[in-house]
Amino acid sequence: MKQPESIARPEGKLAVLLPGLGAVSTTFVAGVCLARKALAEPFGSLTQMGTVRLGKRTDNRVPRISELVPLASLHDLEFGAWDLFPDDAYEAATHARVLDQFHLARVRDELSTISPMKAVFYPEYVKRLQGTHVKQEKTKADMVDALREDIKRFVTQRRCSRAVAVWCGSTETYIEPGAVHQSIQSFEEGLKSNDPTISNSMIYAWACLKEGVPYANGAPNLSLDFPAAIELARQTETPIAGKDFKTGQTLMKTLLAPGFKARMLGVTGWFSTNILGNRDGEVLDDPDNFRTKEVSKLGVLEQILQPSVYPQLYGNLYHKVRINYYPPRGDSKEGWDNIDIVGWLGYPMQIKVDFLCRDSILAAPIVLDLTLFLDLAKRAGFRGVQEWLSFYFKSPMVASGLYPEHDLFIQLMKLKNTLRWMVGEDLITHLGNEYYD
Ligand SMILES: NC(=O)c1ccc[n+]([C@@H]2O[C@H](COP(=O)([O-])OP(=O)(O)OC[C@H]3O[C@@H](n4cnc5c(N)ncnc54)[C@H](O)[C@@H]3O)[C@@H](O)[C@H]2O)c1
Secondary structure (H helix, E strand, C coil): CCCCCCCCCCCCEEEEEEECCCHHHHHHHHHHHHHHCCCCCCCCCHHHHCECCECCHHHCECCEHHHHCCCCCHHHEEEEEEECCCCCHHHHHHHHCCCCHHHHHHHHHHHHCCCCEEECCCHHHCCCCCCCCECCCCCHHHHHHHHHHHHHHHHHHCCEEEEEEEECCCCCCCCCCCHHHCCHHHHHHHHHCCCCCCCHHHHHHHHHHHCCCCEEECCCCCCCCCHHHHHHHHHCCCEEEECCECCHHHHHHHHHHHHHHHCCCEEEEEEEEEEECCHHHHHHCCHHHHHHHHHHHHHHHHHHHCCCCCHHHHCCCEEEEEEEECHHHCCCCEEEEEEEEEEHHHEEEEEEEEEECCHHHHHHHHHHHHHHHHHHHHHCCCCEECHHHHHHECCCCCCCCCCCCCCHHHHHHHHHHHHHHHCCCCCCCCCCCCCCC
16 A cells, blocks of 8 residues: 555545445444434444544644544435335334334434335345345346446435445355456456356445445455455455454454463363344344355454464364344344363363343444545545455455454554554554653
């Protein structure tokens, strides 16, 4: 990445385009509307609440992130979405049962005006859902064109100066990248011939990349994590990020595992199980869709604990992840972890974590931060995979040949250092020589 000479100001309105108007999207949109009216606080959002230390600790320079870099204002966000169900954002939020009426009633007017555009939906990638609010085009290439028209129309009608997209649609069935995903040309041919390894989310991502609209992928499906899309992102100067929002159990894992490793404690087993009852849980109840999630969740410990570097500590780690669909819980998931750790002289110990979390409450601020940071990245002239946004993902996308960084604290340092670097401030390595000056 080249250091930006200047970053364009966030003039005008920013279109926020959301494929998937379900629990996460509606919780995000409602939260922004509530925060705009100062009716609730945007907890969990780095862009709204975080600070960055600049210079030496004695300098006392700790601006808010929003004071350091030019981010779009919440008041300038204009929301659009696609879904295979025609419900508007108020109806979808009511159905999702994440936020209560105390909050929803206060932003009902805004939410009711957000009606989804017709979805690109080939049902074979999400077998548990059947919707009627879908586009009818002959080929996948025609679907890309139809989405591009939607984007252009939305931006013009709402008088936006630019757009960002965040995939908040359902998790799709597991797909390995194949020949069609290797180059722009092979992918475009695949679109014309309705290649079965091109899923719905890839069609959205392709349309956005063609339009130069920054795109983040909140689900574990490939979407744009393949060479052709990365090449197109570079060609169209579009920043991209993914995949799979880091919330709930995986967030806990990336908090705890670096701590065990820092103290050279061994880990022999990590069993994680969840119950959840929202539509996401219903989709993940299908083994093909669960496989996509499983792959995304399993990679985390391997990379943080580095069993090849520390074979005595982590060489025999048994890691298992389960997700169980249990309707009574709705969006209020419960995630249990049993962690078998080993201390001095090989003595075993156990840790039990019971996280009664709310999935969409954890995911919504991530959608906001990704929206604002991707828009910033675009105005700063960045393109391709934005590794500094790995902080937000279970399975971070990286440039080819590199391994992803999963440790939340290293990810945060990278994010903040990127912000410092963007505006020409010194990077902070925590190796300062305050003690020797
Ligand atoms: N909530 C979290 O903590 C969390 C964490 C990581 C990842 N995710 C992922 O985020 C995504 C959204 O989660 P959610 O809880 O909001 O799920 P949800 O089921 O409530 O919402 C998903 C919406 O996407 C729609 N959809 C599916 N395919 C579509 C398509 N092709 N075009 C347009 N719309 C489509 C569905 O109709 C649904 O309304 C899921 O993939 C989930 O795995 C969520």
